[in-house]
Amino acid sequence: MTIVFLKKETKIKSILATFEKNYYKMPNHKIDPNQWITLYSDYLFNYTVSRVSDREMAQDLVSETFLAGLKSMKNFKGEASERTWLISILKRKIIDYYRKINSNKGKAEVRMSYNSDSETEGDWLEERVADPFDKTAEDTIENTELSAAIQSCLGKLPEKQANVFEMKTILNYETEAICNELNITASNLWVIIHRARTAMASCLEKNWF
């Protein structure tokens, strides 16, 4: 028993040691705006749309983020990855957006009225009962992690596969519409879909199934 335990301990120690070595060896993150659109636009868009819930607005915010990132490129210290850095800019943009739409004083006011009419008087206790269907913090964390995993797996697919897969699964295009747009046959499309699905499944299998 103790031997097993000791073995485990040494294993953990060695893992930690290699991690530390790699950590210090790790070069500073480089910044390369040429790749931004391809690498991060979907990720940023997904992040925005879940917070702004308006596709047009989200698109504008993502675009602004890229431009702002470009402007303050020289402030990038390389301590975080490019993606984290862009997300931090995007967060500011989203906050600014909400500030702008709530700038009228009346809109910013929070109104709470529990018993507005006599009909519902006395129901205050029921209003305070925890809603079992409400999302808990843990759910939200899992969701953001999961959608990050989906995005990174999508990013690993070859471009054409990712394209077709997104059109079919996320944007819900008809088979024929995709075929016409990309100039491929239906069977060709199904082969691409099949490969994409297999790749996605094996990519997500490790953590999420």
Next chain:
Amino acid sequence: MSKNKIFIPCEEANHVCDKTQYKEATLWEKIKLNIHLAYCSACRKYTKNNTALTKLFKREKPQTLNVEAKEDLRSAFEKELANYKD
């Protein structure tokens, strides 16, 4: 492919399974798939994973930009990028 074959090869089964994920398979195809699944464990696994993937996407609803929007974004960005190149 004759239409009334009951036993189908794995490739076809997978193809039908993919179609089922988008609700595009016919009833007869689905019956054939289920017959195939009764004796083929590899395809059972594939079907299981595939269904899970579909459910995941239904639940999560990840959003992506469509191609045109991305092109718009790219062209606007590259215009700006040209100013910053030295």
